[in-house]
Amino acid sequence: MSKLFSKESPLVSPLNLNNPVAVQVLGICSALAVTSQLEPAIVMGLSVTVITAFSNVIISLLRKTIPNRIRIIVQLVVVATLVTIVSQVLKAFAYDVSVQLSVYVGLIITNCILMGRLEAFAMQNGPWESCLDGIGNGLGYALILVIVGFVRELFGFGTLLGFEVLPSSWYVTNGMMVMPAMSLIIVGCVIWAHRAINGEEKK
C-alpha cells in the first residue's frame, strides 16, 4: 500500500514532480481555454481523467496484439470512441456545461496527454499500472485546471462555482482575468512557481 502512494509511483508522481501540464507541457490547449470559470474546469479535468484511465487500460490490454505500424490509428480510434461516449453523457446530464465547453470536449481526442501516456506508458505496462498512471496524469492535469480556474473566476467574477466570495459592494471585478490572454500568463506563473519550488531545470 505504501508503494502505491510513494513519491515515484505512477499514481502520485504526475500530481507534482512529473505534472503533465507544468513539467511535460502536454495538453495545454484545453487547459487554457476552459478555465475562465471553476465549474467547466472541474468537469473538463474529470472527463480527461476518466478518458485517460480507460484508454490506458484498453490499450494496455491490446498492446500485444496491435501491429506496430498502425498503432497510432488504433489509439486514435479507441480515444475517439471514449470521447464520443463522454461527450454524449455530458450532453445528457450536464447540458449547460457541455455547451460552455463547446468544441473542447471533442478536442480531448487530440489532447497530447492521452497520446503521450498511451505511447510512453500503456504500450509497455500492464493494465493495473496503466490504470493508475492514467488516473494520476488525469488528476495532475485537473489540478492545474482547477488552480487556473480558481484564480480566474475569483478575480474575474468575484465568485467561486457561482457563489459570491468577494462581495460586489467593494470588489470591482477584473475583466482582464476573463480574457483568454490572462490564462496564458497565469499558467506561465504556475510553471514559474512550480520550477522555483522543485528546483528542476529542464530544457
Add this chain to the structure above:
Amino acid sequence: MEHMISLFVRSIFVDNMIFAFFLGMCSYLAVSKNVKTAIGLGIAVTFVLLVTVPVDYALQTYVLGPDALVKGVDLTFLAFILFIAVIAGIVQLVEMVVERFSPSLYASLGIFLPLIAVNCAIMGASLFMQQRIQLDPETSSQAIAGFGDAIAYALGSGIGWLLAIVGLAAIREKMAYTDVPKPLQGLGITFITVGLMALAFMCFSGLNI
C-alpha cells in the same frame, strides 16, 4: 463573395487559432525556437487545414448531418471518429509528399510532422466548422454556408496560425540574449510572451468588416 472575404480576414485576426482559442499549443510552443522551422511547420499546418476542412465539410453535409444520408437519421455523434480518421489519413499523405520533395524540411520538422495529426488546430477547425454550419450567414460573419466558405475559413485559420508561430519564433530568437530569472527560463517566459501577444491581438476583436 463579400462574406467569404470577411470570414477569411476574421479567421486570421479576430478568431485567431492560437490567441483566441489556444488550438495547436503543443507544437506551437515546441517548434517555435527558430523562424525557419516555424515557417515550415506553419505551411504544413495550413496545407493540412486546407485539405481536411473542406473534406470534413462535405462529410458533415452529405453523410453525417440530420437527414443527409437516410431520412430521419442523425449521425452527428460519429463526427469525432470520422474527422480524426480523415485527418490522420491526410497527414500521412502530406508526410510522404514532404519527405519526397523537401528532405531538409522533413528532417527539421522531425516528430512534429506526424504529430500534426493530433494537432488540436486541425481537429478544432473541423469541429468549429461543424458548429458554424448552423449559423445564419445573413446575421453572423462567422457562418460557413458553403464549400467556398469552408475553404476561406481553412485558409484564414492556417495563415493565422502561421503568423502566430513565426511571430513567436522571432521573439524567442531575440529572447535568447536576455537575462530571464532562472525558474522562469524556457517555458515560463514563453507562456507569458504568448499571453502578451494575445493581448495585442485582442485589439482586433472589435473589428467589423
